[in-house]
Amino acid sequence: MASESDTTDTTDMDIDTDANSQTETETQTQTQTETETETETHNADPPVRHVLVKCDAAVFAYDGHHLTYQDHGYAKDIAPYIPPPVTAEAEAADAECPQPRQVPHKPPAWWQAQCLFRGLPSHGTVADLQERLRGHENDPIPRETRERARRTFKRQNARAREHSWRHEMSPEEKASRDPRRYLREMFPAGSPVKEPVLLTTYFVINIQETAEELGLWCAYTHAPTETEAVVQMARYWVVVGPDRSAVTERLRMMERESQRLKCEQEEERRELRRKNRALLRSRQLEAKHAVARCQDWDVSGVWHLRCPQIQEGWDVQNMTLKIYLERTAEGPQMFADLDFGAVAGVFRFERCAGGARMTAPMKPDRDDHDDESGEDDENENENENENENENDYDSSGHSSDGESGQMDIHNQEGDEDNEHRRHSPTPDVFYFGSTTQPAAKNHPWNYRYRGEDPAAGVVDHGSDEKLYTITVCAPTGRTLQGTFGGSAFGDCTFTGVKVGVGGPPEIDTSEE
Structure with missing residues (x-):
């Protein structure tokens, strides 16, 4: 019969074990959440959609979420696909049962992929691969393989984004994608640059808030529209710079330019309307004369x-x-x-x-x-x-x-x-x-x-x-x-x- 002290020690041990398990679970959950958040950030509209991941056993393809081998993905539970082992008891059971269990068919490449995903050799016949997988039906993909795939995907996309930033993106695209980096590159700390930059954009708030955080002056005005569409997004000319007077002067100049362009566009629209009215009158007059010249009662x-x-x-x-x-x-x-x-x-x-x-x-x-x-x-x-x-x-x-x-x-x-x-x-x-x-x-x-x-x-x-x-x-x-x-x-x-x-x-x- 256990003593009271033994019972107390056992209870304390159980509590410590539960606390340690809870702490470990919370740590794993936090790590998993951080990993998922990081993955989502780097996987959002990646310029490189698929990368090749070289491992010791094979070369996998990775799209930021899933690994594949020869277009076959990882299957978690493959026990239903593996036929039962051939034993005397199994043969007797098959003899008594007229319809043995049907096993779904999978191609040889699928079996090789499942072996490679579990870190097992992939040589041999399908029967060899099935026997090799027996007992490893639910084994996960090795952590090292998953981490290598994530690092490769992240590294190649980072290179592609950096190349696009330096050689392909316009200033407007840079300011829209990452206004903080763009403004820091345009106005480095301690630089004597005073000339403001002019941006044409549909989004002003992010640029304005970032400029204020960096100690820069920001002002904007409406830009003229380019099309005659019924529904249009408002375009803005945004001026950003370290000197307030330079920003104000540049903004006034852009407002005068905007007014001039608006007047030109309105004059073009009026001229187009005049031409259309004249063309319509001409066509109506021609049709009237043609109808007048045609014979009476000609219905065609x-x-x-x-x-x-x-x-x-x-x-x-x-x-x-x-x-x-x-x-x-x-x-x-x-x-x-x-x-x-x-x-x-x-x-x-x-x-x-x-x-x-x-x-x-x-x-x-x-x-x-x-x-x-x-x-x-x-x-x-x-x-x-x-x-x-x-x-x-x-x-x-x-x-x-x-x-x-x-x-x-x-x-x-x-x-x-x-x-x-x-x-x-x-x-x-x-x-x-x-x-x-x-x-x-x-x-x-x-x-x-x-x-x-x-x-x-x-x-x-x-x-x-x-x-x-x-x-x-x-x-x-x-x-x-x-x-x-x-x-x-x-x-x-x-x-x-x-x-x-x-x-x-x-x-x-x-x-x-």
Whole structure:
């Protein structure tokens, strides 16, 4: 039975042991923290990303955090990768168990790396390496190897940073990276240098505080901006020197220079605005003259449209429509490129009701021919009554009452019959006849469109299933009105005015 004194001595010994363990733990924690802090400081954006560490057993690669050997890193617990030893008991267990334990496969270089990380020889077969690692599955990388890697990484990066500081960095970069070192190099203690230095920077506080700590004078002013960006960081001209009067005089000179540059920039902006306005007026005048010279009722060209439902609902400023005629072997077709901001695509016009086909791949039925002949006779009678030499459309652009044609939708049954008779994949209704321009007495033109959202790149599927209309208005067909719709904004109406003459199409319709 232990005595009371023995019990007391044992308790005191345990307390001393616990205290020593706690002190040792705190010391290790402090050392580890200091090491990690130092590593983080030197590893922050290192100019040298990887270094080679030569050790007695091999040459490792180190990136400031991890060691690798032939692109294989250190694995802490490799016991699951090592197959169990072959013994009589193991063979009996394998015989009783139909499915032995599956061991993950690793390449030979991986096994060599694990041996080298643990300070073991790396020669031999994979089985030799596995047997050599048995009992060392959790061994850490030797401390000497880790320390050598850290020293090598730190030394090479220090050399690279010093080379960059001396030969590559500008004064502004030096003042931003290490203002204390830069100012000490520019104004050494006891040096007779009185001339201040001028820096252009976005950051002033660090330079100003460091200058005050070193007993230097610091002053700054806003520098002119260099770009026309909407959001800009403020730039400063910073003057630092040991003599207050020299710093003040240099700052006043820079303020005068800043004011001069600002005036020059403002004058350049005003001149650019004047040139842009003159160019815009010139283009508008040219477009106006071109539109005035074009024939009446010539719809081909550029149109500016207005649709309050789209412009107000989708914050769209400019809506344009470019109409052009494409001539093919089967007959002319009319298209239009649209840009409505919220949607872009192509209009495809159908010929006017009663408009005769110029060419047809198949001879039409007699009934259809009779109908068309009757319509032509009716037009001829109308022309004779008016005692004017006109074509199928009114070239003067004026109707008897001076108003646009009524917005009627033609009967599509005859067109559907023609479509079945055609060999071309293009429906017959899209081919124009002799009437390729509207007139005051012509019906409105029907069209279909295919569009997409230009911002999201989403195609508006099914947009060509619905029929819409455009009516060119009198006098002389310089304005139009029409209907439009889409899955995003629904059905709506628009108006337009012609602002430019026709040009080449922007899409290829040769295979349409």
